[in-house]
Amino acid sequence: MVSKANYIRWLSVRDIRFPTSLEKDGSDAMHTDPDYSCAYVVVFTDGDAKGFGLTFTLGRGNELVVEAVKSLSHMVIGKDLRTLYKNFGSFWRELTSESQLRWVGPEKGILHLAVAAIINALWDLWARLENKPLWKLLVDMDPEQLASTIDYRYISDVLTPEDVVDILKKMEKGKEEREENILKNGYPCYTTQAGWLGYSDKKVKELCKHFLKEGMNSFKIKVGQNLEQDKHRCQLMREAIGPDRKLMVDANQRWSVPEAIAWMKELAPYKIEWIEEPTSPDDVLGHATIAKALKPLGIKVATGEMCMNRVMFKQFLQAEGLHYLQIDSCRMGGVNEILSVYFMAKKFGVPVCPHAGGVGLCEMVQHLQMFDFVSVSGTKENRVIEWVDHLHQHFQSPPIVRNGRYLAPQHIGYSTEMYEESLTSFEFPYGQEWQKLFQNGTYKDPRATATQLHKPH
Amino acid sequence: MVSKANYIRWLSVRDIRFPTSLEKDGSDAMHTDPDYSCAYVVVFTDGDAKGFGLTFTLGRGNELVVEAVKSLSHMVIGKDLRTLYKNFGSFWRELTSESQLRWVGPEKGILHLAVAAIINALWDLWARLENKPLWKLLVDMDPEQLASTIDYRYISDVLTPEDVVDILKKMEKGKEEREENILKNGYPCYTTQAGWLGYSDKKVKELCKHFLKEGMNSFKIKVGQNLEQDKHRCQLMREAIGPDRKLMVDANQRWSVPEAIAWMKELAPYKIEWIEEPTSPDDVLGHATIAKALKPLGIKVATGEMCMNRVMFKQFLQAEGLHYLQIDSCRMGGVNEILSVYFMAKKFGVPVCPHAGGVGLCEMVQHLQMFDFVSVSGTKENRVIEWVDHLHQHFQSPPIVRNGRYLAPQHIGYSTEMYEESLTSFEFPYGQEWQKLFQNGTYKDPRATATQLHKPH
Numbered sequence: 001m002v003s004k005a006n007y008i009r010w011l012s013v014r015d016i017r018f019p020t021s022l023e024k025d026g027s028d029a030m031h032t033d034p035d036y037s038c039a040y041v042v043v044f045t046d047g048d049a050k051g052f053g054l055t056f057t058l059g060r061g062n063e064l065v066v067e068a069v070k071s072l073s074h075m076v077i078g079k080d081l082r083t084l085y086k087n088f089g090s091f092w093r094e095l096t097s098e099s100q101l102r103w104v105g106p107e108k109g110i111l112h113l114a115v116a117a118i119i120n121a122l123w124d125l126w127a128r129l130e131n132k133p134l135w136k137l138l139v140d141m142d143p144e145q146l147a148s149t150i151d152y153r154y155i156s157d158v159l160t161p162e163d164v165v166d167i168l169k170k171m172e173k174g175k176e177e178r179e180e181n182i183l184k185n186g187y188p189c190y191t192t193q194a195g196w197l198g199y200s201d202k203k204v205k206e207l208c209k210h211f212l213k214e215g216m217n218s219f220k221i222k223v224g225q226n227l228e229q230d231k232h233r234c235q236l237m238r239e240a241i242g243p244d245r246k247l248m249v250d251a252n253q254r255w256s257v258p259e260a261i262a263w264m265k266e267l268a269p270y271k272i273e274w275i276e277e278p279t280s281p282d283d284v285l286g287h288a289t290i291a292k293a294l295k296p297l298g299i300k301v302a303t304g305e306m307c308m309n310r311v312m313f314k315q316f317l318q319a320e321g322l323h324y325l326q327i328d329s330c331r332m333g334g335v336n337e338i339l340s341v342y343f344m345a346k347k348f349g350v351p352v353c354p355h356a357g358g359v360g361l362c363e364m365v366q367h368l369q370m371f372d373f374v375s376v377s378g379t380k381e382n383r384v385i386e387w388v389d390h391l392h393q394h395f396q397s398p399p400i401v402r403n404g405r406y407l408a409p410q411h412i413g414y415s416t417e418m419y420e421e422s423l424t425s426f427e428f429p430y431g432q433e434w435q436k437l438f439q440n441g442t443y444k445d446p447r448a449t450a451t452q453l454h455k456p457h
Numbered sequence: 458m459v460s461k462a463n464y465i466r467w468l469s470v471r472d473i474r475f476p477t478s479l480e481k482d483g484s485d486a487m488h489t490d491p492d493y494s495c496a497y498v499v500v501f502t503d504g505d506a507k508g509f510g511l512t513f514t515l516g517r518g519n520e521l522v523v524e525a526v527k528s529l530s531h532m533v534i535g536k537d538l539r540t541l542y543k544n545f546g547s548f549w550r551e552l553t554s555e556s557q558l559r560w561v562g563p564e565k566g567i568l569h570l571a572v573a574a575i576i577n578a579l580w581d582l583w584a585r586l587e588n589k590p591l592w593k594l595l596v597d598m599d600p601e602q603l604a605s606t607i608d609y610r611y612i613s614d615v616l617t618p619e620d621v622v623d624i625l626k627k628m629e630k631g632k633e634e635r636e637e638n639i640l641k642n643g644y645p646c647y648t649t650q651a652g653w654l655g656y657s658d659k660k661v662k663e664l665c666k667h668f669l670k671e672g673m674n675s676f677k678i679k680v681g682q683n684l685e686q687d688k689h690r691c692q693l694m695r696e697a698i699g700p701d702r703k704l705m706v707d708a709n710q711r712w713s714v715p716e717a718i719a720w721m722k723e724l725a726p727y728k729i730e731w732i733e734e735p736t737s738p739d740d741v742l743g744h745a746t747i748a749k750a751l752k753p754l755g756i757k758v759a760t761g762e763m764c765m766n767r768v769m770f771k772q773f774l775q776a777e778g779l780h781y782l783q784i785d786s787c788r789m790g791g792v793n794e795i796l797s798v799y800f801m802a803k804k805f806g807v808p809v810c811p812h813a814g815g816v817g818l819c820e821m822v823q824h825l826q827m828f829d830f831v832s833v834s835g836t837k838e839n840r841v842i843e844w845v846d847h848l849h850q851h852f853q854s855p856p857i858v859r860n861g862r863y864l865a866p867q868h869i870g871y872s873t874e875m876y877e878e879s880l881t882s883f884e885f886p887y888g889q890e891w892q893k894l895f896q897n898g899t900y901k902d903p904r905a906t907a908t909q910l911h912k913p914h
Binding site for chain 1: 743
């Protein structure tokens, strides 16, 4: 290992934004006008090798994640790579426990999103140095070394390094067959793309038809703005996909606990597999109350894309606040922390169904979920990866979905490298695409708003 | 109201840092070298009136809160003040739910700390416009209007506007007497200043003697780095303060759940009133486990200074994860959200003992706690405000402590205005004091580190 690089020479970060709100793509009950964006990190070594990592955001606020990456970068630049990867769990703790910076976290929000971008770039680099796709790097890794990448602080009451080694060793049986399986069959996915809130009935119907033809068996729609409309849309979807395929709904944190229960009782007739994010992502006990109330109706609770760290997931599992665990590849502190959650989910027997879409999320989670199948859970039962066919043209190695399945990525790394042309065009606010949008008045240049806002409103 | 101002003309924010790590003041098991700092906000109106607000941090990372204030400022500048204060709860929700920005929160970490600085400045302004100290503004406010300042989203299963009005109306009995009481007797406090981790035995003994003479009856020390040293320091403190005064200990999140229980069993012989922050501030269920295990030993659990929002406090109360609730005036989204926590604590019968110290925290929490006594809980039993006599010289109206009690503030506002001279000297990195520290080599200029860090380490 580390033949092509010895230490980290530099780290760059750029504010990349796509004007997706113009098309209403990705609209939901709480996020009505997202401009899908990312803080894009490149880790440069003393050799040719580079690592690419990112954190997804919705536009405004991306500048803050970019600044946070800069504030953390002094802990990364100059690091010896051999030492870093040998003690990745210790390095992760260092990065998340800086004695002054942790006050403005700790392990949550902007600071943790920035950690994710850096850590993801370091995993991409590691996979490149080993000349493997990330999922294969994880699959081939010695159990003790894999266990050492995790920081067990605050979760040792539920998960220890011994547990991780034990799980990996037990799962060695059948591992080769599962790897062949994944290479041959890929991993099933579901689509959210037929049911964004901004879409018309006609568009929804057409999209269902399209995705059925493409081999999808699970569909998710956004709910939570208007109960009558939700009923109408659920019925529309149920009719379009037939009685047996899975229909999931997503409220994006719209409700209080009692509202969630009442609303979902109204939607039960449409045979809903899960309600996603019924209330505040921070309300573990609220989710547990909702889960208990909806169980008799056969509706399960899914959450996780805004679950900020492993300590929260630990509690969601302990309190039975979720039945489907939806890890996000950028919300938590990158692969190291996500691994700890996969292992905790395994211990609790809860299926992981990753959140994806946005910018680069599909690219990343496919690796994680394939590793889970081969080395951790050993099963695809009740498990699907979200799939949104959007913005992949900006990535050098986009995920490939065929017949409702992600194909196992064959290229080296974590699939996170973007085209320089895309970066140059969509860098905010100086990229050409943004300059055009400011000039034709579609967007306001944020550098101009200060004076415009002097007027009272 | 609003005689001297109609709308918000501008909002400024500055990065203010004090080099406190040089003296080891404020050192604890997790934060070994804090440079007490704040993001300092001034809200300018179209008239003479201004509002001053701040968020406390430990140094590095303060620049991120400053940037987050700038990212939020477009939602504040230009606002009509009459509308804002009439619908303060709605404005608060607007500020915390911006459709793109909320992704990098929501309601937590850097973004929420920035909300706190802005919201605190708006409350200071409101009190100034009414020509009252903040606590008196709250005490005199019509119950319905006070209830309307709170956003009940995600807590309505525990607290409604009707509950708040009901509590306030019930507490009208005896209110005048309690106001007289507070003006005459002030509010009891405790000190953390005798027991920072960096202090020698000799210094600890001298400080205990000093604070006993000053009338203190409760003392807190930092623990968690070394069990034998902790025993030694607890014994030292117990001997210095006698068998009957209260001794509290603070672990600053050092332990896992089982470690916390084991460690505290060892310290039980020293008669500990509370263990503060035994583990991750996010681990509600972990705190509940610790609380249950330590109950037979008479040790109670206190936490809150890093509790990020009302949704977490709701769960801490529901799960019995704390016996003392330690609100922080800057961690949550300012006075509006803090009020909701005081009312929830009232409903659960849990005493609030605010976290203070840092920069400006004593200044602010005295107002909140006095309001609680007069209008919400109606009692001082089992309640104390933390007191650290540090950095108050930078504030125009510092808190006054006599005989172990905070005196009721008489000056208008929220006590948050700092001297311009202090701001100019300690603005980071361009203030004269910082320039001196860079020039004499005590600190590295952060603007220089980029190139220095090119060397591998």
